[in-house]
Amino acid sequence: MNLSLTQIKTQFQELGIKSTLPRVVIYQSLAKSMHHPSAEEIHLAIQKKYPGVSLATVYKTLDMLVQKSLASKVVTNEDKVRYDSKMDNHIHLYCEKTQKIMDYEDQELADMLTGYFSKKGIPNFKINKIQVNINGESKTTKNK
Amino acid sequence: MNLSLTQIKTQFQELGIKSTLPRVVIYQSLAKSMHHPSAEEIHLAIQKKYPGVSLATVYKTLDMLVQKSLASKVVTNEDKVRYDSKMDNHIHLYCEKTQKIMDYEDQELADMLTGYFSKKGIPNFKINKIQVNINGESKTTKNK
DNA sequence: TTCCTATTTAAGAATTATTATTATTTAAAA
């Protein structure tokens, strides 16, 4: 999603987040990215336009965004953490060949799972979030 | 699952895995553990009875077990990888309070998901494994 | 606007998880 710096500043103010340039730029970069970037990748991406933003700041800002529910961590088999600014419920498809993570919207599945667990529940467990991850292989001939 | 050293040796032989004491002990420890240990935790657990097994060997052995489909990686929000020797299809419950990971068997759900995707599929994607992770809170009064 | 103060940042050191290197040891086949 493409967000303007002004849009982000407003959003931060509403949530009581102090609005600094590094933060705004980091969030903008994450929101624009479609491929669930790591801290390192975001750091690289913003270098061009905003050099001098340190990697440590990227990490701290991403943590802050997760705290404020503006982003979430995406865990993978790799040894680094990736981030997602899409906060609605969606599936992650992990391509075992390219290591790419794709989002997959499926409202029917989401409803099915919610319905299933609201009816049945899990003994002694309060469900907060159901995350479905599918491992497999992307069959697209062209990898955009 | 409690496995004797002899049982494991036999299992290794059937799979063409060279049977060394470090390997057997590491796999035994993983199989016995109910809480999806990290490499570090396994290393610690076997120290008592088998000191001198190096951490690097634990890592290499766990990798090997994953290759041979005797174990799988469990990814979490933490910054380290954890392992699971339970290879049937099951759900992971992540307790946000205790950080514990619990297994949850639900054949009905597994069948439902398999049925759903075999009927509908995902465009341009070959499904290998469906993993459901549920975040929430364990409500057990006593944490065994 | 200007000043104040708590928060944020940059820089780089430190820590932690994991992998690589290499000399030595060992399982198991001959």
Added chain:
DNA sequence: TTTTAAATAATAATAATTCTTAAATAGGAA
């Protein structure tokens, strides 16, 4: 047993992330 390829211990190296600290800055108060 002897042989040999594979596995191990020890430790150095690397990669991701966090910590430390002094300097910079946002946003409220005057």
